[in-house]
Amino acid sequence: MTPTIPGFDHVRLPGADGVELSALVGGHGSPVVLLHGFPQTRLMWRHVAPLLAAGHTVICPDLRGYGDSDKPAATGPGVYAKRAMAADVVSAAAALGHDRFALVGHDRGALVAFRAGLDHPGTVSHLGILDVVPTLDMWDVLRGVSAAVGYHLFLMAQPPGLPETLIGNSPDAFFGSFLDAWAGDPAALPGPVRAAYLRASAAAVPSIVADYRASAGIDVTHDRADLDAGTRLAMPVTVVQQDWGARLGYDAAGVWRAWAPDLDHRLTGAGHFMAEEAPEEIASAVRALLAR
Structure with missing residues (x-):
């Protein structure tokens, strides 16, 4: 049986352009949307979501192209x-009656949350x-041999065909390598959870590659346009990350x-999968972000 989040209900929600998202919803109170990262699904919030559900309506969708979403x-x-x-994400929240909500994202989900904050400042109350760092900045900070830590970014940026073939031939080895390398505490990813992530990722190779390929193209264009126009995040923002600045200079x-x-920047001693390692x-x- 695929692990889930106890006490949360499964719903299908309308996204944009006819896409449907699969989501888990639980709790009561002001809405908080939690977006997962790579190579994960909404299951990554299985510890954090119940903690927040005591005072909030918590919505955990699978991103477009991931998990059980279209x-x-x-x-x-x-x-x-x-x-x-x-x-x-904005459309899915609206379908649940929320025209304004807090948004928290990890890894790929954080890049989606960043874009939502720029594009929908009247909708995203807290971010x-x-x-992660923003896509535009990510390409700037990956230099020289230190860029090897992000080799997958360069692989999946290649034209359609080769990345999908290479990854599709050994999906468990590819996606599992990140679960192994990035976990500060491997016990935080128990067998059933790991299996669920690998199963979901293997079924989504073309869309995962397309997501990463967009980050080497159209996402950079959008970020550059906002930077040049002086567009900034208008809401309170909290960033929690490993000390990548020290590692990459x-x-x-x-x-x-x-x-x-309006930034609260925090460093953590947890590994990349911090919501599972240090919920x-x-x-x-x-909670501190929502109180600002």
């Missing part, structure tokens, strides 16, 4: 642009970001402050 064919660069994926807090004037810490950070 996986439209990448017929153009915009299909998996973070702009389209952010529009999915939480876990362990850049000012991580400074990168985020350029986008988010109390992450839930506490989210």
Whole structure:
């Protein structure tokens, strides 16, 4: 049986452009949407979501192209642009009656949340970001041999065909390598959870690659346009991340402050899968964000 989040109900919600998202919803109170990362699904919030549900309505969707959500064919660069994926989230929340909500994202979900904050400032009340820098800045900070940590970004940026074939031939080895390398505490990803992530990822290779390919193209274009126009995140923003600045040689807090004037930047000792490794810490950070 696939693990789930106890006490949460499964719903199908309308996204943008006819896409449907699969989501788990639980709790009562002001709404908080939690977006998962790679190579995960909404299941990554199985510890944090119940902690927040005591005082909030918590919505955990699978992103477009991931998990049990629709996986439209990448017929153009915009299909998996973070702009389209952010529009999915706004539409899904509206279908539940929420025209304004807090948004927290991890990894790929954090990039979607970042785009939602820029595109929908009247809708996103608070923004939480876990362990990324914005797409535009990400390509700037990955230099020299240190860029090897992000080799998958360069692989999936290649034209359609080769990345899908290579990954599709050994999906468990590919996706499992990130679960192994990025986990500060492997016990935080028990066997059934790991199996669920690998199963979901293997079934979504073309859409996952399309998501990453968009981040080497149309997402950069959108970020650059906002940076040049002076568009910034208008809501309170909390960023929790590993000390990537020290590892890669850049000012991580400074990168985020350029986008988010109202910033709380925090470092964690947890690994990349921090919502699973340190759920109390992450839930506490989210509560502090919502109190601002």
